Amino acid sequence: MIVSSKKTFFNTLLLVSSLLFFSNMFADEISYSLSMPKPSTHYFHVQMIVSKIPTKMLEVQMPAWTPGVMSITDFARYIIDVNAYSSDHQKLPFHKIDKQTWQIENGHYSSVMIDYQVYASSQPATNTSSLTNNSGFINGTSVFMYVVNGKDSQSNLTVNVPQGWQILSAAGKLGQHQFTFSNYDLLADHSIQLGKFYSTPFNTDKTHDYLSVTGDYTQQSIKLLLHETQLIEKTAESMLPLIDTKHYTNFFQFIPNIKDPDGLEHLDDFLIIDNQPLTSHDGKSLDNTIDGYPLMWVIAHEFVHRWNVKRLRPANLGPFDYSKEVYTHSFWFVEGATSYIGDLILLKSGLWSKQDFYNHMSQQMTLLNKSRGQFVRSMEQASFDIWLKDQKGGPFWNSVWSDPHIKGELICWMMDLSIRHLTHNKKNFLDFFNLFYNRMYVQAKPDSYYLKGRGYTTQDIVQALQDTTQTDWHEFFKKNIASPGQIAYGYYLQYAKDSQRCGVRCI
Numbered sequence: 001m002i003v004s005s006k007k008t009f010f011n012t013l014l015l016v017s018s019l020l021f022f023s024n025m026f027a028d029e030i031s032y033s034l035s036m037p038k039p040s041t042h043y044f045h046v047q048m049i050v051s052k053i054p055t056k057m058l059e060v061q062m063p064a065w066t067p068g069v070m071s072i073t074d075f076a077r078y079i080i081d082v083n084a085y086s087s088d089h090q091k092l093p094f095h096k097i098d099k100q101t102w103q104i105e106n107g108h109y110s111s112v113m114i115d116y117q118v119y120a121s122s123q124p125a126t127n128t129s130s131l132t133n134n135s136g137f138i139n140g141t142s143v144f145m146y147v148v149n150g151k152d153s154q155s156n157l158t159v160n161v162p163q164g165w166q167i168l169s170a171a172g173k174l175g176q177h178q179f180t181f182s183n184y185d186l187l188a189d190h191s192i193q194l195g196k197f198y199s200t201p202f203n204t205d206k207t208h209d210y211l212s213v214t215g216d217y218t219q220q221s222i223k224l225l226l227h228e229t230q231l232i233e234k235t236a237e238s239m240l241p242l243i244d245t246k247h248y249t250n251f252f253q254f255i256p257n258i259k260d261p262d263g264l265e266h267l268d269d270f271l272i273i274d275n276q277p278l279t280s281h282d283g284k285s286l287d288n289t290i291d292g293y294p295l296m297w298v299i300a301h302e303f304v305h306r307w308n309v310k311r312l313r314p315a316n317l318g319p320f321d322y323s324k325e326v327y328t329h330s331f332w333f334v335e336g337a338t339s340y341i342g343d344l345i346l347l348k349s350g351l352w353s354k355q356d357f358y359n360h361m362s363q364q365m366t367l368l369n370k371s372r373g374q375f376v377r378s379m380e381q382a383s384f385d386i387w388l389k390d391q392k393g394g395p396f397w398n399s400v401w402s403d404p405h406i407k408g409e410l411i412c413w414m415m416d417l418s419i420r421h422l423t424h425n426k427k428n429f430l431d432f433f434n435l436f437y438n439r440m441y442v443q444a445k446p447d448s449y450y451l452k453g454r455g456y457t458t459q460d461i462v463q464a465l466q467d468t469t470q471t472d473w474h475e476f477f478k479k480n481i482a483s484p485g486q487i488a489y490g491y492y493l494q495y496a497k498d499s500q501r502c503g504v505r506c507i
């Protein structure tokens with residue numbers, strides 16, 4: 001009984017997909033079909049049709065990691081039941097050539113359909129996908145294979161959900177189930193919430209956004225969440241360069257007792273997962289914290305990534321080599337500048353007082369001083385070694401690790417004080433950041449199929465600072481970025497003290 005119903009199910013899917021198959025047979029694109037016919041089994045079903053294959057062998061691959069989480073996850077471990085078919089439904093031979101790559105012998109067939117299942121846990125985590133009886137969340141890198149050397153092909157996606165389920169992707173409107181992306185990287189970088197969930201549209205001054213919530217919340221707490229999110233995002237848009245898309249989606253999951261509360265940025269959305277219910281005891285502000293940071297701080301941080309790293313990006317971080325670790329010496333700027341700009345947004349929005357800002361910076365200094373790591377690794381070295389961070393090094397690792405998130409944020413504050421000092425308070429960190437963004441993302445000739453602009457190097461950061469202040473910054477970088485050691489807080493904070501005379505403000 002079970003076998004025959006399974007057989008019927010696959011025959012039906014094959015029939016439906018074969019119609020799609022032939023319609024796309026001559027297109028220079030890759031088409032994906034995603035479904036979850038039995039969510040309780042925790043399996044997504046994916047069919048991937050590749051056309052115009054110029055060779056007799058086709059290689060498809062699962063990513064080993066997801067951008068934003070510098071850790072090898074090997075998503076191939078969640079894949080089962082792989083099959084490959086020709087355009088006339090013949091099963092094609094294939095074999096794995098390494099842990100994440102399938103080589104298909106397509107012979108004279110120029111179009112191939114790859115069919116597979118992906119396991120997704122009921123426990124959500126930012127770097128993977130999840131599936132339960134009534135909801136699912138898609139992180140593209142954990143679900144979709146790509147064609148080796150074919151990531152630049154247009155990628156089409158059709159999502160089929162059980163009756164009564166909703167679909168919300170950062171790539172479209174609520175309920176939209178077909179999407180087109182100009183390449184695989186963009187397909188993989190648009191999250192999708194599926195199932196039964198709360199969602200509401202809202203506007204900032206410049207974009208049409210969505211807020212989506214699953215888990216444990218009250219209507220009152222949702223109102224506060226919407227208010228804070230909207231305020232943060234409106235303020236950010238007033239401080240940062242005009243973004244080149246008109247929509248953004250904020251995905252929240254409040255799931256008590258889950259293991260890994262965290263936030264993760266994508267091109268035009270973020271996912272924040274908290275392990276507490278969304279609550280407010282005083283009815284005026286939210287109580288939630290994630291890893292010791294207030295939820296509003298995490299929202300501001302993830303939203304600023306829309307500019308810093310998703311568009312303005314270091315060399316190697318877009319387009320991505322998903323097959324292995326990619327390295328940058330600039331991770332301190334990716335995370336540090338993002339946090340610091342987030343701090344400025346909270347201040348300007350009124351969600352933080354100046355005292356809140358100083359308390360936060362004091363907390364960051366205390367955290368940094370907990371280990372001797374800042375005397376062991378420079379920010380450039382820590383950026384390069386970020387891939388070692390999640391490998392559970394234990395007490396030894398903690399004693400030698402210098403977190404580029406934290407030290408990077410403090411360095412960016414010192415950079416702001418220096419810029420203000422050098423320009424007699426005519427310029428600040430945001431002037432530098434906006435110049436750098438426009439130069440590298442908006443104006444630079446694209447260096448790949450991926451997005452506008454090109455990836456930057458450390459020298460590009462130095463040059464943008466020099467052009468903002470008309471002063472040489474190599475000494476600052478030598479001391480604070482290229483060398484281990486404690487930041488000379490007193491030296492830079494003195495600029496703020498001197499400001500009583502010259503007008504430089506500390507923040």
Ligand SMILES: [Zn+2]
Binds near residue numbers: 301335338
């Ligand atoms: Zn971040």
